[in-house]
Each structure stands twice: as C-alpha cells, then as structure tokens.
Amino acid sequence: MSEVTLDELVSLCKRRGFIYQGSEIYGGLAGTWDYGPLGVALKRNILDLWWRTFVDERDDMYGVDAAILMNPKVWQASGHVDTFTDPLVECSNCHNRFRADKIEDENRCPVCGRENVFGEPRQFNLMFKTNIGPTQDEKSISYLRPETAQGIFTNYKNVVDSFYPDLPFGIAQQGKAFRNEISPRDFVFRSREFEQMEIEYFVRPDEWEKAFEQWQKDIHKFLKALGLSDSKVHELEVSDGDRAHYSKRTVDFEFDFPIGREELLGLAYRTDFDLKNIEKGSGKGMEYRPKDGGEPFVPHVIEPSFGLERAVMAVLTSAYQEDEIGGEKRTVLKLPTELAPVRVAVSPLLKNKPELVAKAREVYKTLKAEFGRVMYDDNGNIGKRYRRQDEIGTPYCVTIDFDTLEDDTVTVRNRDTAKQERIKIESLADKIK
RNA sequence: GCGGGAUUCGUAUAACGGUUAAUAUAUCAGUUUUCCAAACUGAGGACGGGAGUUCGACUCUCCCAUCCCGCACCA
Numbered sequence: 168m169s170e171v172t173l174d175e176l177v178s179l180c181k182r183r184g185f186i187y188q189g190s191e192i193y194g195g196l197a198g199t200w201d202y203g204p205l206g207v208a209l210k211r212n213i214l215d216l217w218w219r220t221f222v223d224e225r226d227d228m229y230g231v232d233a234a235i236l237m238n239p240k241v242w243q244a245s246g247h248v249d250t251f252t253d254p255l256v257e258c259s260n261c262h263n264r265f266r267a268d269k270i271e272d273e274n275r276c277p278v279c280g281r282e283n284v285f286g287e288p289r290q291f292n293l294m295f296k297t298n299i300g301p302t303q304d305e306k307s308i309s310y311l312r313p314e315t316a317q318g319i320f321t322n323y324k325n326v327v328d329s330f331y332p333d334l335p336f337g338i339a340q341q342g343k344a345f346r347n348e349i350s351p352r353d354f355v356f357r358s359r360e361f362e363q364m365e366i367e368y369f370v371r372p373d374e375w376e377k378a379f380e381q382w383q384k385d386i387h388k389f390l391k392a393l394g395l396s397d398s399k400v401h402e403l404e405v406s407d408g409d410r411a412h413y414s415k416r417t418v419d420f421e422f423d424f425p426i427g428r429e430e431l432l433g434l435a436y437r438t439d440f441d442l443k444n445i446e447k448g449s450g451k452g453m454e455y456r457p458k459d460g461g462e463p464f465v466p467h468v469i470e471p472s473f474g475l476e477r478a479v480m481a482v483l484t485s486a487y488q489e490d491e492i493g494g495e496k497r498t499v500l501k502l503p504t505e506l507a508p509v510r511v512a513v514s515p516l517l518k519n520k521p522e523l524v525a526k527a528r529e530v531y532k533t534l535k536a537e538f539g540r541v542m543y544d545d546n547g548n549i550g551k552r553y554r555r556q557d558e559i560g561t562p563y564c565v566t567i568d569f570d571t572l573e574d575d576t577v578t579v580r581n582r583d584t585a586k587q588e589r590i591k592i593e594s595l596a597d598k599i600k
Numbered sequence: 601g602c603g604g605g606a607u608u609c610g611u612a613u614a615a616c617g618g619u620u621a622a623u624a625u626a627u628c629a630g631u632u633u634u635c636c637a638a639a640c641u642g643a644g645g646a647c648g649g650g651a652g653u654u655c656g657a658c659u660c661u662c663c664c665a666u667c668c669c670g671c672a673c674c675a
Contacts, residue, residue, distance in 0.1 A: 174668085182611050182626080188666075194648060195666045247675070293675070313675080349601065349673055357674075411675070430674095492636060516634060523634095546627090550636035557636095569634065578635070585636070 171487040173425040177354055179498070180483070183559050185209065185508075186355060198351030198359035205559055206479070208508035208540065210362075213393065213478050214341055216505060217364050220389050227336045228366070229326050233318025235343060236299065239309050241317050244448025245441070247294060247310075295345045311345035315363045316470065318342070320441045323369070324453065334455065334466060335378055337368035341475075353426045355476040362475035367441075369455075369466040375436055378469050379416060382434055386420060386471060390431075393478060394503040395485045399423040400431070413440035422481045431481055432473045439465040482506060486560060492585045500560030501583055509561040510540040511599055514552050516568040518545040527567040530577065530592060534565070537596050557582055563599055 180186040185206035189199030202210055222228045242248045295311040298304075312318065319338045326338055341364045351358050370378045383402070390400055405417040414435045422431040442453040442465050454463035486500040504510065513531040515523035528543070535541040542561070544552045549566060556564050564580040571577050571592075578587045579598060590598055 177667090178611060191666090194664090197666065245675095293673095346674085352668095354667095495637070497637080514635095517632095519632080520634090548633065548636085548638075550638085553636050555637085566635065580635080587635075 170423075171425055171484060173354060176425060176480075176483060176487065179487070179558070180206065185483075186479075198348055198357075200355050200358060200476075205508040209482070209502075209506060210475060210479055212506045212508070213475060213482065214362075214364065216392060217389070217473065218339070218341065220392065221337075221366060221385075222339050227332070229330060229332065229336065229338050231319060231322050231326070231338055231340050232342060233315070233322060233340060235312050235345075236297075236309055237312060237317065237321070240448055241321060242294065242310055242313075244444045245317055246444070247313060293347050295347055313346050314344050315340050315342045315365050316367060316441070316472070319365065319367045320445055323367070323442060323445075324451065327455065331458075333458070335368060335370040335374065337366045339364075339366045341365075353424075353429075355480055356424065356426060356429065358476065364473040364475055364478075366471050367437075368469040368471070370469060372439070372464065372467045375415075375438075375467050375469060379434070379436055382469055382471050383418065386432070386434060390420070392503065393482050393485075394501070394506065395422065395481055399481075399485060401428065403430075411435070413437055422477075422484075424480060424484055429477075431477050432471065435470045435472070437468045437470050439467050441468060442466065497554055497557055499557040499582065502560035502562070504562045507560045507562050508540065509542045509556070509559060510538050511563040511565060512542045512544045512552065512556045512561050513565045514544050514549060514567070516549055516566055522572060523567055523569070526571055530565060530567060530595070533592075534595065534599075538599065553580060553585075565595065 177186075181188075183205060184203035187201045187203055188195045189201050190196040191201075218230070222230050239248070294313050297309055297311060298307045299309045300307050319340050323338065326332070342362065343360060344363050345360050348357055348359055355361075368378060368382065387400070391397070399422055401421045401423075403419040403421050405414075405419055410417045414437055417433060417435040419430045420432045420434065421428050445451070446453050446465070453465050455466050456463045482502065483500070486502045488499050488501055489496060490499065491497070500507075511534055513527055513534060515527035517523055524545070527545070531541060531543045542556075544556065544564075546552060546555065553564055560582070562582045564582075566578045566580065568578065570589075575592045576589050577592055577595065578589055579595070580587045588598075
C-alpha cells in the first residue's frame with residue numbers, strides 16, 4: 168500500500184470541501200487555513216471525542232474556556248514577552264541568537280567566538296501584538312495568546328476555590344492560539360492560527376512519575392480512538408539538552424505524516440514552574456492545602472498538549488487508502504465512525520423513479536432527525552455515489568430500491584468491505600449505532 | 601528570513617509571442633440506467649495580482665502574493 172502524499176491530501180481536502188487556503192480569493196494569507204463543511208465537521212468530532220474522553224468520562228477533570236486576550240502581565244510572568252519580542256541577532260556560524268542590546272562585543276559571537284557573523288538585528292515577534300482600547304501606546308499593548316496553557320494556570324486558583332478538588336486533578340481547555348511563525352509550513356501542520364486541546368494535571372510533587380506514565384497510556388488509547396495506526400505513532404523521549412529549561416521530563420508523541428515523522432502532541436512534566444511564576448507575578452499564593460491538614464505546597468504539573476490541526480492531518484493520513492473493489496481502484500477514507508463528517512448517506516437506487524425518490528426522502532428525514540450528520544445523494548448512478556461517499560469517509564450508505572416499496576427493507580452498504588446487508592427500515596437506526 | 605522550483609476551469613494536466621486557450625475528470629440540466637465511477641445530448645467554468653518590453657503577452661522581464669523542496673526557526 169502506497170502512502171498518501173501531501174499533494175494528494177491537500178488536493179482531496181480542497182476538492183471535497185475539507186480545507187481551503189485562507190483568504191484564497193485575495194491571493195491567500197500565509198499560515199492560515201479555512202475549514203469547509205466536511206472539515207469543520209471532522210474538527211468538531213475530534214474536539215468532541217477529546218472532551219468526552221478526557222473531561223466528561225472522568226471525575227478528576229474540570230473544563231475552562233479562558234479569554235484569548237489576557238492581561239499582558241500574564242505573558243511577562245510566563246517569560247513570553249522577554250523571549251519573543253526583543254530585537255535579536257543571529258550568529259551565521261553557530262545560529263545562536265542574542266538580544267542585540269545585551270551583547271558585549273557586537274562583532275564577535277559569544278558562543279563560537281567567530282567575528283563578523285551578525286547581520287542586522289531582527290524583530291522576532293512570535294506573539295501577535297494588539298492594542299486594547301482607543302489609544303495605541305505602550306500601555307494599551309496586549310497579545311493574542313501564543314498558547315492556551317496560561318489561561319488554565321491563571322484560573323487554577325478559581326477552580327480550587329470553587330470546587331476544592333482532591334489531588335490529583337486536571338483542568339482542560341480547547342481553544343485558539345496564535346503564533347507569528349517566521350515560516351509557516353506543511354499545509355496545516357504549522358500555521359499562524361491554530362487550536363490547542365490542553366490539560367494541566369496537578370499532582371503532589373512526589374507523585375508526578377506515576378501520573379506521567381498513566382498519561383502516556385491514556386494518550387495512546389485516545390490516539391487509537393482517532394484511528395491512528397500504532398505503527399505510525401512513536402514516543403520520543405526528549406533529551407536533557409532539548410527540553411525546555413523548566414521541564415524535568417518530556418515525551419513527544421510523533422506521527423508519520425506525509426511530510427515525515429513529526430510531533431503530533433507533547434507530554435511534559437512542568438514541575439511547579441508556572442504556578443510559581445504566577446505567585447511571583449501576581450503576589451497571590453498558589454499553595455494547595457491538603458484536606459488531611461498536612462503542609463501546604465504548590466502542586467506540580469503534567470501537561471498533555473494536543474494540536475487540533477495536527478490531529479486532523481494525522482487522522483486523514485491514517486484514514487486515506489487506495490484499494491480495489493471488484494477490480495476497480497478507489498480512494499477511501501477509513502475514518503472511525505464517530506469522526507466521519509457524514510455518518511450515513513441515503514440514496515434512491517434510481518433518481519428518475521418518483522416513488523423511489525419519495526421513499527428515499529422519507530428515510531433521509533428520519534435518519535437526519537436521529538443522527539444529524541446525514542447526506543441525501545442522488546448524483547449520477549449508484550456506484551458513483553458509493554465512490555463519492557468512500558472518498559469523504561462515510562461509513563454507511565443506505566439505498567432505497569423497488570423491494571423497499573414492497574417490504575420496507577433497505578440495503579446498507581459498508582464502506583470498508585463494500586458488502587451489503589438488507590434490513591428493515593425500523594431497525595436502521597439501531598444498526599447504524 | 602535565505603536558496604531553488606512552481607502558479608492555466610473545482611481537481612489533475614496540455615499548448616502557444618497572433619483565430620474562439622485544449623484534454624480528462626468533477627459540476628449543472630436532460631435522456632437512460634433494478635446496486636459499485638456505464639452511455640448519450642447540452643450547459644457553465646481558468647491563464648494568481650501589478651508594472652514593463654512589444655503592433656500584439658497566458659507565453660519574455662521585473663515587483664508582489666501564495667504554494668512546494670532544501671536550510672533556518674519551532675519559546
């Protein structure tokens with residue numbers, strides 16, 4: 168089986184209404200992508216599955232939805248302002264970067280010692296700046312959040328005050344984040360506006376390892392539910408030198424994308440770095456008071472961080488297959504049923520027989536009321552419709568034929584096997600469930 | 601941000617310094633069709649944007665935008 172190429176994926180997404188280039192009609196805008204009717208359905212299904220798995224089905228998780236615009240102090244305390252908005256020079260030899268105003272000898276690289284390696288200082292604004300209120304001065308500057316995590320940390324105390332949960336517990340959030348990437352690349356893989364699904368899981372400092380390992384398992388389970396093949400998912404233990412300075416352990420979950428093996432999501436042990444920063448920045452105590460009367464302490468944090476667009480891309484990569492039905496080649500998206508944008512398509516066997524069309528419409532209406540994600544399709548002939556539905560990953564096609572008019576049975580055709588089954592209309596909903 | 605390559609109907613491709621820009625597929629309308637892209641008829645649909653060279657530019661040159669490949673970046 169040949170692997171799908173990026174071009175094939177991009178082309179299918181465009182042709183079938185999953186993903187379009189952002190602002191395409193005006194020549195596009197680098198690093199932005201628009202989701203069409205099927206794309207948004209797929210995206211929402213992934214978001215829903217994630218929320219169900221990690222929030223609704225657990226009793227140790229709390230959801231939040233923080234504002235995208237936050238007090239700029241958040242980004243000062245977190246270190247984002249210092250790291251991302253200064254003019255930097257880059258050594259053309261060793262590629263280290265330095266604050267242009269902090270460098271001692273502007274002709275010599277302090278790391279590799281070479282001379283005349285610096286070009287003009289450049290502004291590395293990875294955060295999108297904006298002005299709040301009518302005046303546009305230094306005081307009104309704020310930022311579009313470059314990560315959702317801070318929206319969780321800043322609400323940690325609120326959640327504890329409202330619910331006083333036992334440790335360990337987690338706070339989950341889904342939402343957009345913005346990064347002014349120097350070079351957005353690889354379809355939706357690296358874009359300037361993207362959606363994160365993040366959890367900050369708060370634990371006792373001596374229990375982080377246990378929690379970390381449990382999260383590794385839970386993540387694998389979720390990736391399986393997304394339909395990602397095990398052979399394409401790889402854990403990468405991030406080495407000491409490559410980890411963020413505050414992290415004691417990080418495991419990247421990588422996936423074999425059409426562009427190569429790249430990070431799909433990250434699992435990081437962040438110690439008490441973030442809550443301590445907020446203590447310093449806000450002056451408010453972030454200590455957790457154990458109910459058994461033990462000494463208060465600042466909890467440590469395990470952070471599983473998912474990128475929605477990368478999940479979409481991984482799901483499509485895994486699902487995309489080319490196989491043969493009756494000697495004819497076809498393209499099929501073998502999406503898990505709960506992720507499929509269209510759950511079931513309904514067709515009359517022939518579209519020029521009014522009695523079949525009427526019956527098909529009736530069945531369509533019933534299923535639509537039950538499942539929502541139902542499509543009525545009478546284009547071309549029946550074989551053509553099956554192929555179209557295969558290409559967008561519809562797991563079931565229901566066809567109304569002349570027998571239906573006699574005995575109220577329909578055929579249900581399975582996407583993956585192309586096998587058909589004749590069943591009663593009244594048991595259709597159960598069958599599809 | 602650097603280097604290279606590209607940009608033509610929805611998609612995939614073609615051609616040409618000069619007639620109405622072609623083909624496949626998809627789309628729409630119709631005929632036909634009793635289960636896996638059948639056939640027929642008809643219709644709509646494109647030279648990324650802007651300058652320049654030229655009698656004439658989709659074609660040549662430059663600028664811009666976007667995409668792809670490589671590098672760098674990825675807190």
